[in-house]
Amino acid sequence: MAKTKTKVEKQLRKKSNNELVETIIAAKKNEKWIDVARILSMPRRNSTELNLDEIDKIAKEGETIVIPGKVLSQGEINKKIKIVAFGFSEKAREKLLKSKIPISTITDEIKKNPDGKGIRILTK
Numbered sequence: 001m002a003k004t005k006t007k008v009e010k011q012l013r014k015k016s017n018n019e020l021v022e023t024i025i026a027a028k029k030n031e032k033w034i035d036v037a038r039i040l041s042m043p044r045r046n047s048t049e050l051n052l053d054e055i056d057k058i059a060k061e062g063e064t065i066v067i068p069g070k071v072l073s074q075g076e077i078n079k080k081i082k083i084v085a086f087g088f089s090e091k092a093r094e095k096l097l098k099s100k101i102p103i104s105t106i107t108d109e110i111k112k113n114p115d116g117k118g119i120r121i122l123t124k
Contacts, residue, residue, distance in 0.1 A: 003038045011041040023086060023107045032116025036106060039068040039123060040086065048123045051075050052092060055083065058122060064113075066106065066121045077101050084109040084119070 008028055015021050020040060027037035039048065050067055053075020059065050064082045071083060073091035082102045096103050104112075113119070 002035075003041070005034070008034075008037050008041045015041070019107075020086070023105075023110075026107055026110045030110060030114050030116065032119070033106075033110055033114075035121055036066060036068045039121075040106075050122060050124070052077050052095060055081075055122065059120075064109075064119050066109070066119050068106065068121065068123065071096075 005028060008024065012021060012024050015024070024037045024040050027033040027040065048067060048069030049072055050069070051072045051074035055065060055067070055071070056075060056077050056079060059077075059079055059081045061079050062081065064084060067083065067085040069085065070087040070089065071085045071092045072089050073095055077083075077096065077099055080101075082104070083096060084104050084106055086106050088096070088103065093103065109119075
């Protein structure tokens with residue numbers, strides 16, 4: 001069963017990271033982004049961390065991939081995709097910028113694409 005907005009709200013009160021709180025609030029307001037809010041409101045031990053090689057295996061050419069967690073640097077991306085994540089490790093950010101892969105934060109993407117058109121959410 002999917003988490004309700006009320007449950008997300010209760011878990012949100014436990015969060016102390018301001019950026020995380022703002023991202024969850026922004027995602028909760030948009031129907032297409034509510035799944036991202038549900039995942040981000042989970043306890044940190046359940047957070048999503050994906051390496052570049054894992055993303056490359058799963059992603060299809062031209063997709064916008066949303067990772068409600070952190071992108072780690074192991075591996076390479078060999079496809080033309082856009083990666084949207086809550087956070088990037090420093091090395092992952094460097095590799096993606098060097099490869100000219102467009103990256104952005106979830107909050108920025110919600111502002112640009114409030115309808116969530118063409119996004120694909122990846123978790124573990």
